[in-house]
Amino acid sequence: MFKKNKAFSGFSVNDTQKAREFYSKILELEVSDVPGMDGLLNIHIADGVSVFVYPKPNHVPAAFTILNFPVDNIDEAVDKLTKRGVKFEKYEGEIKTDEKGISRGNPNVAWFKDPAGNILSVLEMKSQPE
Numbered sequence: 001m002f003k004k005n006k007a008f009s010g011f012s013v014n015d016t017q018k019a020r021e022f023y024s025k026i027l028e029l030e031v032s033d034v035p036g037m038d039g040l041l042n043i044h045i046a047d048g049v050s051v052f053v054y055p056k057p058n059h060v061p062a063a064f065t066i067l068n069f070p071v072d073n074i075d076e077a078v079d080k081l082t083k084r085g086v087k088f089e090k091y092e093g094e095i096k097t098d099e100k101g102i103s104r105g106n107p108n109v110a111w112f113k114d115p116a117g118n119i120l121s122v123l124e125m126k127s128q129p130e
Contacts, residue, residue, distance in 0.1 A: 010052030011066045013116035014059040016041055022115050023053075026084050027069075061117030074108045074124035075100070081122070086112050089119075 013019040016039050023043050024031040034040035034052070041053040051067065071077040078088060078100050088101025089111040097103050102110045108124040 008050060008052055010054060011062060011118055012054055012056035012059045013114070013118070014056065015115065016053065016055050018115040019053055026081070026086060059116055061113070062119060065111065065119045065121050067118075067120045068109075069120065069122045070125040071122050072124070072126055074102055074110060074122060077122045078102060078110050081112065088112050 020031050020041060023029045023041075030044040032042050032044065034042055039055050042050040043053060044050050069077075082088070082100075089097065090101055091097045091103065091111075095103055097110070100110065101112070102108055109121050110123075111119055111121045113119055
């Protein structure tokens with residue numbers, strides 16, 4: 001039924017303008033308006049893939065990771081994002097992070113939040129295409 005359907009993922013935010021600024025300026029992703037739908041955004045990831053972002057007045061941040069960004073070198077990615085004002089989550093317990101906010105394991109991963117409080121991550125996966 002859906003084999004040839006071009007499904008897409010989406011998530012809510014409480015302020016699409018803040019989301020646009022964060023995803024375009026901090027994460028350097030292309031962000032565009034959804035044609036004919038005021039206030040809705042597409043975040044363009046790679047290879048023609050987009051993520052749909054919509055405003056929700058009673059938005060509650062996702063309690064799980066909504067987007068994972070693979071990187072070749074997690075330390076470089078974390079340092080670059082930290083310089084841009086991104087604050088990485090610190091965890092103690094079953095999942096532990098170091099002083100940079102990186103969980104060293106398989107894979108190495110670091111979590112951070114967008115302005116709406118949704119959880120994102122960078123995770124180290126060698127040989128990612130540009």
